[in-house]
Amino acid sequence: MTIRRVNAEERLTTSFPLQAYAFETSPRSVARAEEFRGYLPYNEGNRTLVVEENGVTLAAASAIPMRQNLRGEVLPMAGVAGVATHPLARRQGHVRALLHQLLDEMRDEGHQLSALYPFRPSFYARFGYVGLPAPRTVTFSPADLGGLLRVDLPGEVRWERVGEGYQDWRTFTERCLDERHGFAIFPGYRDVGVRDRDEHWLLTARSGGTVTGAVIYRIDDHGGTLAAGDLLAADPVARMLLLQFFARHVDQVERVRVQVPVDEVPELWLTDLAVHVEARVARPASSAPMARLLxxxxxxxxxxxxxxxxxxxxxxxxxxxxxxxxxxxxxxxxxxxxxxxxxxxxxxxxxxxxxxxxxxxxxxxxxxxxxxxxxxxxxxxxxxxxxxxxxxxxxxxxx
Structure with missing residues (x-):
């Protein structure tokens, strides 16, 4: 049994199939297997280690070289991802061996922090990780935002495909990285996937030409849900500009769903806003993140x-x-x-x-x-x- 680092091409037959079995619908289709090659550019800088025995991949784990804000200082962070084991090789210590070597190597390269989303928090607690707050999912009706349509807010919003506005998105998340404790972003080679797939709308709030808020979203159907990612806002005006845009969808969608950090209080955003705020943590699919000092x-x-x-x-x-x-x-x-x-x-x-x-x-x-x-x-x-x-x-x- 050996542990080795695999190159980009080798991921197609080693780590990717194990990850697909662990985290996706199974068995995968032939077409799905062929899609793996399309992921290679977004994994080019990852460090992927595998455990092998007699030519069979038994387990895999990757580290993504990220950056994270720790109390105002932006530091190199190893984002652990794609941890998966062959179903016939589980509970044999392979992941433990992989994580030891993976974090050894990332630490030696200067990564001072590490974070991940665990399949079982107690397992990663044994590696020194501690739980972080899960983001809150906020759901409300755009009808309850109607009062905002009569408010004259300073600034403006821009609406476009994320493929067109990606650079503004990236620049604003870099700003959030500098300003927000715990904030972390992917390296550029990974982050451009959202631009290349171009599957979301990008909404940005602006003041004096500067982006002050941003959110990426999709609409699943007429009368359905406007499903957004993290509602990023540098100030209350930027948040209100984004919400005002959502209010214009009252005759298109039944609900709006966004993610916010734990210190947001959506119930105070507006008077008479009926809102459901939830932080769901469950194993194995909805764990809160974990992090540690390396x-x-x-x-x-x-x-x-x-x-x-x-x-x-x-x-x-x-x-x-x-x-x-x-x-x-x-x-x-x-x-x-x-x-x-x-x-x-x-x-x-x-x-x-x-x-x-x-x-x-x-x-x-x-x-x-x-x-x-x-x-x-x-x-x-x-x-x-x-x-x-x-x-x-x-x-x-x-x-």
Whole structure:
């Protein structure tokens, strides 16, 4: 049994068939198999590893070189995807071996973070991943937006096929990456798939010629659903411009469905807006995302509060050792070596998932102990809360 990296052409007969069996209708048609070649350009920069035995592919996993915003700093992130195992080779440790090597290689190349959508969260929790908030799906009737049609809003909207407006879409998501904690985007070779397929409408809000909001959507049928992706808006005016456009579909669709981050409150968008907000998490098809730090260096230089704590990281392949986390200057300094031993601030013991939960802002330090992700004495609680205030990461992922 061997693990090796496959090239683009080899994906057609190794990783793609396993992924199709795991995530699509099965058995696949001959025509579907022939479509695999069309995916190659959008996977060209991925790192794909496979487990093989006697020429048979037993398991596959890929890492996509992405970028993610962690508390204001945009860092290289390995997006793990396409994890699949041959049905006769499951539960034999193949995925564990693949992930170890895959993350080893991505970390060595400088990727300091990693994120994924798990088939089973508890499995990836053993690799140091911690859960992030799932996006909220918001459903409402365009009739309830009718009042917006009488409002004179500053700015304008542009409506076009995404193939035509792709560069505006990409530029605005780059802006969101710089401004939004947790936001992540695909590399260009992967992202252009939405342009090349050209299967969606692109709506953008603009102010003074600058894009301030954007959403990609499709309409399934007359009297049906206007199904949109993430409603991205830099400010309330941009959001209202996008909603005002949806209001014009009152005689075309019954409902509008969009995705929003967890800190949006759609019930307050308008008076008398009847809205259904849902975050559905289920196995195996609708899991919330997960993420982790791959390197302690990801924390160095982050804007933090003036806390100070010693951290012992245990039980992890990629994060281990003693570190002093010092935020007294407002920029986190990670100190190792003799200075850690000499330091006298409160000490905590954390797993990789525990430190990742604090860095991403998804758990309070008290919850770290309650969840079995570390040991945090009472005197360290205020220091950690000052260093890592709660945040709502928004792991954006487009079509």
């Amino acid at each position: 390197s302690i260096d990801a924390l160095d230089g982050l804007a933090v509060g003036p806390g100070r704590v010693r951290v012992e990281l245990t039980g992890d392949r990629w994060l281990a050792g003693s570190h002093l986390l010092d935020g007294t200057t407002g920029a986190l300094e990670v100190v190792t070596g003799a200075a850690v031993t000499a330091a006298q601030p409160p000490a905590v013991t954390l797993t990789a998932a525990g430190l990742s939960a604090l860095a991403y802002g998804v758990l309070d330090p008290v919850e770290i102990g309650l969840r079995g992700l570390g040991e945090v004495p009472a005197e360290a609680l205020p220091e950690l809360r000052t260093l890592f205030p709660r945040r709502n990461p928004y792991l954006f992922s487009d079509f």
